Amino acid sequence: MPATASSARSERPEAAPKKGGIRRAKEAQILRAAERVFARTGFAGARMADIAAAARLPKPNLHYYFRSKRALYRAVLANILELWLAETDIIAADADPAAALGHYVRAKMRFSRFYPDASRVFANEIIHGAPEIGGFLRQELKALVERKSAAISAWVAERRMAPLDPRHLFFAIWAMTQTYADFATQIEAVLGVPALGEDEFAAATEEVVRLVLRGCGLDGAPKSRVSAARPSRRRPPVGSSG
Amino acid sequence: MPATASSARSERPEAAPKKGGIRRAKEAQILRAAERVFARTGFAGARMADIAAAARLPKPNLHYYFRSKRALYRAVLANILELWLAETDIIAADADPAAALGHYVRAKMRFSRFYPDASRVFANEIIHGAPEIGGFLRQELKALVERKSAAISAWVAERRMAPLDPRHLFFAIWAMTQTYADFATQIEAVLGVPALGEDEFAAATEEVVRLVLRGCGLDGAPKSRVSAARPSRRRPPVGSSG
DNA sequence: CAATTTTCTGACCGTTTGGTCAAGTTCTCC
DNA sequence: GGAGAACTTGACCAAACGGTCAGAAAATTG
Known part of the structure; x- marks a missing residue:
């Protein structure tokens, strides 16, 4: 592209x-x-x-x-969709479910932290029925989810994680992470802080990661705590996929 | 009121x-x-x-x-906020954490199913910085979350559920359930269905309930599977609260 | 340093849209 | 049944907004 x-x-x-x-x-x-x-x-x-x-x-x-x-x-x-896909692609053929999902959730949380406006434009577009990107959702996104879901289903089949529908897991992860961008106003109001800073995001990230991993039947300490470096906007770390 | x-x-x-x-x-x-x-x-x-x-x-x-x-x-x-609060109030002084959270998630999923437009208007308002309901968020909602959080914190202290920050648990539950209304377009596209019907909502509800309960360290079979009756719009089941 | 293409901008225009108004019509209540 | 209030509506604005245009400035090129 x-x-x-x-x-x-x-x-x-x-x-x-x-x-x-x-x-x-x-x-x-x-x-x-x-x-x-x-x-x-x-x-x-x-x-x-x-x-x-x-x-x-x-x-x-x-x-x-x-x-x-x-x-x-x-x-x-179009700009935003590139970013969105790139971040999503992080959940590569990681061998370990816990590590893979952990990385994915963290990547999504970084996205919400560093590109909240992008997330909000995207959210707005979808709420209003995705008049411009409906095709993208039905084509590229659907295909991507199906690819990734296959990997997760395999893990489930191997009893490496709790049985669940991978597609709904994606919906849940997207929702939980994007809410820190799209609904930042609400979260700030409830937490009683003027803005979501590094501390709040770090805490939120840990909570979401734990919730997701435990929810998937994947306990144990999260492995790599990669420093929350800002991802480069124009050259995102496009990992493989498949 | x-x-x-x-x-x-x-x-x-x-x-x-x-x-x-x-x-x-x-x-x-x-x-x-x-x-x-x-x-x-x-x-x-x-x-x-x-x-x-x-x-x-x-x-x-x-x-x-x-x-x-x-x-x-x-x-x-104003209409929507009444509904929102009413549904939220369901998580009463239920004795059992699993039952309480299960009921709450189910109530929220019913809300997304039966009042998707309300949910979308609400979402839109917040994405755009809550210019009209900022006060509500900082007052009523904040107070409500603090009340409910106290109950959950008590359960955590009693080792009846996994340790977590109740406020972020709320953000997660709101996000996961409301996404089935606000982002219905995206979900339909990914699932490849023309619309989210009763079947899809039933499946989604079970997935979300399981994810949340497991995520909170609350396993075991979900208790009451209340029939998904449409809640009456003007007289919602206002339960007590803390 | 022309010649030519690209970039910039003040002034302008047609439509759309929230809102008004005054003249009706229907309801209510004694 | 009639007086007054509540409700209805076609016709009409003024402001706001997306978009245009012609001519001026820079860049670029031979």
Whole structure:
């Protein structure tokens, strides 16, 4: 897949893939601003003028790089889907169920911590019926879940973990981890803190990991506590899969 | 708390609590339609004309009963919060942790099944920073979680369940159960079904219950499998509480 | 250093949308 | 049954918003 976000999900060539020098930088700048605004107010609530202001550019400049509001929104989504898949792919052919699931949950929690706006845009899109990424969900995501589920089912068959439907396990893990981004406002309110900082996320991560592992019948101390380094945005650690 | 939804969260008297005969019925009719439309497109995306159409009323009629779009939105939210709290209150002073948590999860899953639009409006509001119900989250909800958490902490202290932070357990349960309403589109796509029916919800409920109970160190067969009767909307089973 | 392409931007426009209004119609209650 | 309140609605705004355009500035190129 070409890295240029403006190519969205291909479809039409959309302004030919000219690799203008300035273009790439400005598009990224606009996409960042757009992600923030879309996350805060949703697609309909976001105003092009606000995005322009957030990107510190005059409004017509946005339309120079992105045909329309919807095109910009789709570009933002395309950007996010890449990230989402990359993080999800971490659950590789790890030999040990506990380690694999632990890594996966931790990766998801890092995602919620470092890309909360991306998570919120994604959540918003799905809540409203996924009008733009329905195809992605039914194709790529479904296929990915089926691949990963096969591995987990194997572990279940080998009595290496409690019997469960892997697909619902995925739903549960996605929900539990993404809630720390999407519902951060609620969590902050209940915890009585102004914002979820490193401490809160560390605590939350441990709780979720324990809950998931125990829930899967996988006790024992979690192995590697990888330092919570910020994953590089443009070159995510795309592990194998299959 | 007065049942009239239009009283919202009080604040201003808002059109005096006149109990017009027709008023009550029409307001309910409008609120139902508004909930559906707000759930599908969010606050900003919803158009008064669409709500009017959904309610089968001319647009000015909406403004006769609700001052403004925002007032209508708040009324819808107030409606939802009542429901939300009621369902949450089910986790009473149940003697048995497994039974209590099991009941709670099942109640939440019923909520997702029967009031998906309510759940989506709520989710939307929170994702966008809870501009209207921030106070509710910091007051009522926080207090409720603290009360319930005390009970769970007691169980933990008595070694009746695995050690964990009850607040994060709540976040996890909310996330896992609400995802079947808010993210139904995604789940349907991954499962490859056109809609989540009774079968899917039954299966999902069992998976989530097992995951939670096992995750809390509470194994053993789930006790009562209460028939999944639709809870009455206006008179929810308000149990006592702490 | 032209010539030409790419990038930038102030001013402008057509539509959409929340909200209003005044003139009805129906209900309520004595 | 009639006076007054409650309710209904077609016609109408003003503001907001996505999008356009023509011309100016930079970049790029030969």
